[in-house]
Amino acid sequence: MTYQKIRAGINLYAVIKNLEDLIALDNECNQLVRESVISIQFKVKNGPKAWINFNKGECEVGQGKIKNPKIVLWFSSPEHLNKMFDGKANPIPLKGFTKIKFLQNEFTQITSKLEYYLKPELIKTPSDDYLKLNTRFTLTVAAFALSEIAKNDKKAKITASHIPNGKIQLSVLPDGPAVYLTIEKGVITANKGKTNNPDAVMEMKDYKTANDFLNGKSNPFKAIACGEVIIKGQTPMLDNLSLILDKVQHYIE
Amino acid sequence: MKTYTYTKSRELFKKATDVIPCGIYGHFSPAPLIPVSDYPFYVDKAKGSRFWDVDGNEFIDYMCAYGPMVLGYNNEKIDAAAAAQREKVNCGPAPGEVMIELAQEFVDTVDIADWAFFAKNGADMTTFALMVARAKTGRDKIIRLKGGYHGTAPWSQSPDHHGITFGDSQNIVIGEWNNYEALEKFLHQNKGEVAGIISTPYHHPTFADNELPAEGYWKKVEALCKNEGVVLILDSVRTGFRLDYGGSNEYFGFKPDLIAFCKAIANGYPISALVGTEEMKNAASNVFHTGSYWYSAEPMAAALATIRELKAINAVGRMHDIGVKLGQGLVDLAKEHGYNMKWSGHPAMPYFRITDDPSLMLHQKWCGECTKRGAYFTSHHNWFVSAAHTDEDIQQTLKIADEAFKALKSK
Numbered sequence: 001m002t003y004q005k006i007r008a009g010i011n012l013y014a015v016i017k018n019l020e021d022l023i024a025l026d027n028e029c030n031q032l033v034r035e036s037v038i039s040i041q042f043k044v045k046n047g048p049k050a051w052i053n054f055n056k057g058e059c060e061v062g063q064g065k066i067k068n069p070k071i072v073l074w075f076s077s078p079e080h081l082n083k084m085f086d087g088k089a090n091p092i093p094l095k096g097f098t099k100i101k102f103l104q105n106e107f108t109q110i111t112s113k114l115e116y117y118l119k120p121e122l123i124k125t126p127s128d129d130y131l132k133l134n135t136r137f138t139l140t141v142a143a144f145a146l147s148e149i150a151k152n153d154k155k156a157k158i159t160a161s162h163i164p165n166g167k168i169q170l171s172v173l174p175d176g177p178a179v180y181l182t183i184e185k186g187v188i189t190a191n192k193g194k195t196n197n198p199d200a201v202m203e204m205k206d207y208k209t210a211n212d213f214l215n216g217k218s219n220p221f222k223a224i225a226c227g228e229v230i231i232k233g234q235t236p237m238l239d240n241l242s243l244i245l246d247k248v249q250h251y252i253e
Numbered sequence: 254m255k256t257y258t259y260t261k262s263r264e265l266f267k268k269a270t271d272v273i274p275c276g277i278y279g280h281f282s283p284a285p286l287i288p289v290s291d292y293p294f295y296v297d298k299a300k301g302s303r304f305w306d307v308d309g310n311e312f313i314d315y316m317c318a319y320g321p322m323v324l325g326y327n328n329e330k331i332d333a334a335a336a337a338q339r340e341k342v343n344c345g346p347a348p349g350e351v352m353i354e355l356a357q358e359f360v361d362t363v364d365i366a367d368w369a370f371f372a373k374n375g376a377d378m379t380t381f382a383l384m385v386a387r388a389k390t391g392r393d394k395i396i397r398l399k400g401g402y403h404g405t406a407p408w409s410q411s412p413d414h415h416g417i418t419f420g421d422s423q424n425i426v427i428g429e430w431n432n433y434e435a436l437e438k439f440l441h442q443n444k445g446e447v448a449g450i451i452s453t454p455y456h457h458p459t460f461a462d463n464e465l466p467a468e469g470y471w472k473k474v475e476a477l478c479k480n481e482g483v484v485l486i487l488d489s490v491r492t493g494f495r496l497d498y499g500g501s502n503e504y505f506g507f508k509p510d511l512i513a514f515c516k517a518i519a520n521g522y523p524i525s526a527l528v529g530t531e532e533m534k535n536a537a538s539n540v541f542h543t544g545s546y547w548y549s550a551e552p553m554a555a556a557l558a559t560i561r562e563l564k565a566i567n568a569v570g571r572m573h574d575i576g577v578k579l580g581q582g583l584v585d586l587a588k589e590h591g592y593n594m595k596w597s598g599h600p601a602m603p604y605f606r607i608t609d610d611p612s613l614m615l616h617q618k619w620c621g622e623c624t625k626r627g628a629y630f631t632s633h634h635n636w637f638v639s640a641a642h643t644d645e646d647i648q649q650t651l652k653i654a655d656e657a658f659k660a661l662k663s664k
Contacts, residue, residue: 155413162411199612221275225266225283225294232287233612235633236460243413 005047006152007251008078011085012042012050014144015118015252016061018137019052020192021177022114023059025133029113030057032106038099040107041069042091047078071096071103120215128207135207136177138214143170143179143190145248146241150188156244161186163240166199172210173203183237188244200233216249254656256625257310262294265307279405280319285459285633291621299326302641304629312629313646313653315579317637320491320516323572324562325641331520331558338554349550355557359528362560364499365508366528370537372547375490375515376404378527379451381542382511383408385529386449386484389536393424394443396450400430400458403451403488430456431467433474440481449484449511450474454492454501455598459633460613462606463598471507478510484533485509490525493517495572495601495637498564504599517563522555568640569601575642576600582651590658604635615661622657623650 022029039053051066052059073091075081083089093100117133118141120126126134150160163183171178171194180195181188204210209228212218220242223229231238266283270276277283277294286292293306302325304314317323324331342349352371359369372378383395395408403409407421428436428450440447454471456464478485487509492501494517502509510533515525523546529537563569580596580603587594587607592615598604607616613632620632628650630636 158411158413162413197612201614219270219275221282221284222267222270225276225289226263227290230288231284232617233614234460235285235287235613243415246415 002152002154003251004078004082006148008044008047008081009148009152010141010145010248010251011082012044012048013063013148014141014190015085015114016050016052017144018114018118018140019059019110020061021133021136021140022110022117023054023057025136026113026117029110032109033057033059036102036106038071038102039066039069040071040073040096040103041066042073042075042081043094044075044078044081047075047081069095071099120211131211132176132207135172135211135214139170139172139177139179139210140192141252142214142245142248143181143192145251146181146244147188147190149244149247149251150186153244153247156247157186159240159243160188163188163237164199164234166234166237167195167197168200168202168237168241169195169198170202171204172207173205176204176207176210181241198233200235200237201231202238203230204228205230254626254653257293257306257308257627259290259293259306259308259310261307266294280634285631286621287617287632288621291625301325301327302639302643302646310627312624312627313642313650314629315636315638315650316629316631316634317639318521319634320637321519321521322637322641323494323517323568323639324520324559324566325639326521328520328562328641330562331522331555334558335522335551335555339551341550343551344546344549348548349553351550351553351557352548355553358557358560359526362498362564363512363528364503365510365512365530366500367531368529368534368537370527370529371553372525372527372542372544373523374404374525375488375513376406376409377542377544377547378513378515378525379403379409379486379488379490380406381527381537381540382451382484382486382488382513383449384540384542385511385527385533385536386486388540389484389533390448390482392446392448394426394447395424396426396428396436396439396447398428398430398452398456400456400461401451401453401488402458403490430464431470433467433470433477436474437477440477440483444481447481447483449486450478451486451488453488454496454505457491457598457602457604457635462595463602463604463635465598466505471502471505475507475509484511487512489513490515491635492599492602494560494563495569496599498560498569518559519552519556520559522552522559523549524552524556526556563640566640571640572601572638572642573599575644575647576603576638578644578647579603579638579642579650580605582647583654586651586654586658590655590662592658598635601638602635603638605630619657619661622660623653626653626656628653628657 033054034057036054042050072095074094120134149156168181178194295307297305297307356369360366410417412419489501493514497504511529577600584594593608595606595608617632620630623630
């Protein structure tokens with residue numbers, strides 16, 4: 001049950017979060033929702049709640065509830081939600097029957113594109129643009145998955161409790177995507193972008209390095225020792241964080 | 254001042270990662286060496302207080318192999334004693350006579366010691382100490398303190414670490430350094446359940462200022478343990494023979510039941526020791542604990558020679574004095590450059606931190622600048638001085654540190 005709950009949290013809070021950047025950066029997806037003003041509420045019994053708001057070519061994803069959603073999708077359990085993400089189940093629409101067309105067309109196309117960008121193993125020779133988006137999305141998934149795992153995984157809870165309060169910056173150099181994590185009393189909150197005066201920093205020297213590192217294709221120790229991944233500051237924060245990061249794959253596989 | 258490059262170190266490391274997990278694992282891992290580009294990874298040779306890396310760069314060493322080097326690398330007296338024993342026998346079908354001589358030396362030198370038991374690494378001895386405490390008391394629980402390091406045996410790691418289970422630490426209770434009241438409360442609430450308490454004589458965690466015991470702390474802990482029938486175990490693996498020949502506990506004025514030694518006892522030869530009081534001897538006899546190389550005679554001869562030489566040349570006094578010169582020099586130098594250098598821990602094992610940046614990034618940068626100019630400093634761990642460090646070493650180190658402070662400002 002814990003596994004399904006954590007996975008549902010990752011799907012709703014980490015995977016779906018990437019729709020914001022997908023709509024902003026992928027022209028095809030942007031075109032699909034250029035005129036759309038529509039919000040979707042996800043409700044999972046005994047599980048996470050999240051919403052997506054499309055507003056004329058922009059997208060915002062948040063945790064909790066949104067006011068007056070146009071569509072409400074209900075799931076009987078975290079497992080039900082996860083099955084939908086695996087393409088093996090459908091949601092139960094509670095509201096917005098007139099908007100079903102949006103779900104079947106535009107929304108399906110967008111989520112298919114997101115899936116495409118998150119599965120590099122299916123691409124024979126990924127282009128630089130693909131690599132960049134995959135890296136950005138993988139970084140977002142990792143960052144936002146951390147807080148879900150730290151909240152609910154038995155061992156990760158211990159790890160999170162060992163992380164001193166402060167901020168950790170994760171960035172792709174020279175000007176790639178960045179996320180930062182705020183840790184307070186063992187609670188990890190992820191944000192996109194950069195923060196001032198982080199306590200610990202992990203910088204990946206370019207997209208290729210970041211992609212290999214985040215997708216588990218490179219040896220982290222080798223990457224750090226060879227200067228491809230640069231760490232500095234309160235590295236015990238990063239040591240503990242990496243213990244939780246190592247669990248992400250287990251929950252998204 | 255010339256700054257170093259590490260081409261060959263990097264080439265070797267890349268080869269190493271093909272055939273060795275992590276390339277270099279454990280406490281020698283390059284990961285906490287920040288910025289990693291400022292540090293060598295492989296050593297070619299060493300003599301006295303210095304080592305040369307595989308790129309030919311020379312360093313004054315302030316890590317001393319993370320503690321074992323105490324009389325200088327390749328010390329001729331110690332090496333000669335080891336060689337003489339090796340020519341007779343090292344690994345044989347039975348112990349050498351030197352084992353008894355070494356045990357006698359410990360008994361004669363360390364105040365609480367009525368016996369000595371030998372192995373290879375610090376963790377062999379801290380683990381043995383727990384077993385002895387349990388055998389002696391018939392109890393299960395062990396208290397260890399948060400941030401204390403006692404090796405990598407599963408009981409000494411947090412259950413969230415890779416390869417560790419909740420079962421491994423089932424009977425381990427985590428206490429807090431210098432918090433006598435919490436310890437007293439726990440022992441009173443868990444009467445008859447705690448076999449032992451294991452602690453270093455002062456708190457020397459990584460990435461944090463070191464803390465000496467509060468006034469009266471150890472005396473109160475000693476009395477509490479006696480009253481509650483709890484075995485007091487001192488992990489002196491890092492501090493042993495750097496603070497006091499009679500045991501680091503003597504430096505702080507208390508008497509544990511067991512003391513674990515390693516690092517400095519044989520100037521780099523592989524051996525560790527657990528010593529204890531007469532009262533612990535039967536329990537130690539009853540516990541079965543051994544290893545393939547624990548009877549090797551060569552390191553025993555090296556340990557015997559090392560302990561005798563440490564006392565003969567007043568190494569503890571020398572290390573204290575050289576540590577004070579280093580520490581005071583760095584604190585003053587930092588002040589001249591407008592920085593605040595905090596110096597904590599014992600002078601022979603100082604921990605330094607530039608406090609102007611709590612994230613440690615400034616301190617890491619400065620340590621890296623020093624290292625690539627020839628003073629091998631790490632930013633995450635206490636340093637070590639040895640009896641081989643000289644006033645000339647300190648003078649050269651302070652010149653390097655001065656350059657490093659200037660480099661911080663020029664960037």
